[in-house]
Amino acid sequence: MAKLLELKRISKAFGGLQVIDGLDLHVDEGEIVSVIGPNGAGKTTLFNLITGVYRPDGGEILLENRSLVGLPPHQITRLGVARTFQTLRLFLNMTVKENVMAAAYGRTNAGVLRSILRTPGQRREEREINELAEEKLAFFGQRLMGYRWDQPAYSLSYANRRRLEIARATATGARVLLLDEPAAGMNPKETHEITELIAKLRTDGGYTILVIEHDMHVVEGISDRVVALDHGVKIAEGTFDEVATSPRVVEAYLGTKATATK
């Protein structure tokens, strides 16, 4: 399979702290890759580097062999990489539907003047944005449908906010989704649902997915491949079973025997 997203020897330091250190990572077309690691391992920083929030100190980030380094975040999203946030960042005071419609900005192009004049082209585009938003929201079954469209996003439950963030990311037209702890703060039933949803995003939506997750049930359920990070370095890579039994991963999570018994 072709490498869709590829990171080559990426590094990032904040002051003296090396957060990501010469990391190689690739995600193939249609693959679901999970990134695991203890807190502070550099997982979210990795997402921030890919999406252009931070600029890497060194290395190369390629999307279909096109370099993303140095591009502003909105352009990276337009090229096809969209993300969700670990700490939810919805547009709280906009309606559920508007949240999704807003994310279609990058794939539409009616300017202000055309909007003022309501040209036929602009109106057609608005209709398309509307349909797109409804289609993306319909992906979540009944969860984000009907009367919820016109409710402000702040009125949604926590789990629904996570779903809305995913809907918003898909509306950008991206092919690669970076999901930052999609199951955080969810109860077991909702966690189960989100696991199925991520699988459905690939099969029905055709998305390629890179996901950060702490819940090992989710990781086990969805991943084609698991990458474990610690202190910005890749310590293991492979299937879930390979990574879960890797001594270095166990050590990173639980400490070495000597320190654990001290």
Add this chain to the structure above:
Amino acid sequence: MTDETQDLPEGPDAAARPRVGVDEWVERVAGGSEAGWQGALRARLERVPLWSKPIAFVLPLGLFPFFTGSDYWMQVGIDTLLFMLLALGLNVAVGWAGLLDLGYIAFYGFGAYGFAFLASGHFGLHWDGQWVIPIVVAATVLLGFLVGLPSRRLVGDYLAIVTLFFLQLFLTILLNADRLSIPFKGQVDFTRGPNGISDVDQLTLFGWRLDSLDDYFYIALAAFALVFVGLAFVNDSRTGRAWRSLREDSLAAELMSMPVNRLKLLAFAFGAGVAGLAGTIFSASQGSVFPANFDVTALITLYAMVILGGFGSLSGVAVGAIVINLALELLRTPEKASWIFFGLLLLTLPFVIRPLGRWLAVAVGTVVFGFVVRALSEQFWERGVEGTTPGLARIDRIVDGWVLVPADPDGLAKVGYLTLVAGVLGLTLLKGWWRTAAFVPVLYLAACVWENVMVGQPAVARYILIGAMLVALMASRPQGLFGTARVEIV
């Protein structure tokens, strides 16, 4: 590692299950406050097509000139319309894009001076309006871009300070550019300094010369209606959604494919353009421009309008402009000022003292308290009731027998004023029935201070009154009259 979801006991039947956590909370937050006829009215209003909304303003305002014969009120009408226009423009930057632009009034001044430069005897240019207005608006948009450039990376308070600085810079230039030294030309009078430019041409549009106040009123009304519809359309487009997105969370907006910096500049420039347009009409209708028209007072008044009406709502900011401008105008004349004063007290107090029973108790208590104080004063301090209030309205005659008015009001005025301020501050510290009880003497004192001093010079007191009104409104409805309640963090 077993799958926990498999082990969960079977839930009760879906229909029998209480719906806790599904919709109740949503209903309470979003629906609860909007229930009843208010909610129904709002729902009905939201279904009205966008383009027809300004009709609610345009129809009554369009009839306004038929009901007033006086030039004074026509002037007030034009003034109000210009402020409504400005409020629409300010709403773009502040209400939608969330950029706290404290230099906004400078764009208004730039538009006004721009018109005065191109159509007056000052430079001997007498261009027609159909050329001047597009040129000036375009120049103001450009200025908005330029001011926006260094402001792109600033948010909140920092942006506010930079833009306020820009306003001061603009005023300084207006005041001092009457003796610019230009190489090879010597001293040039660019702005005529504090004297302003007072021979501005009347507006000429395609050969039609606007020479009456009615003409300017209708031009301003037409501009308002056009800008209103245009902005309503923009708000409902991808650009409008992007502006509101970046107000909510600019990083998330950027990561959701919106070019935040460009959108901020656009919002700045857009608001500036509207102000520039308002400025040209102002300049032509007044026939003169002075730096004092564009000072911080005008800025604060404009902000008061937009806050009162509710940031983010086009109809709201327009209503806010009407309310504040009319109130300020009515307060200028002593005959009407007292009506406004007591009317405002009666209208705003139910918001501050709740429930209604307490408010009634305070109202009755204050009236009784007044008569008691007055009776006591007649017994022990006769000088306290010797004078009569300088107020001219009928209501002043009515309350004259109720408030204390000494023969020489100055003494009471000074002490009373300070005590009043202390009393109002004290009110904010008290709670429950103590607070309710404390309202009685404070209100009586306020009435006394009003009747003794303020009523004689309402033009000064009016800003205090408007401020008090805003404080009372903010306490009860922080989103303004028409605004939507915003949630910052949940």
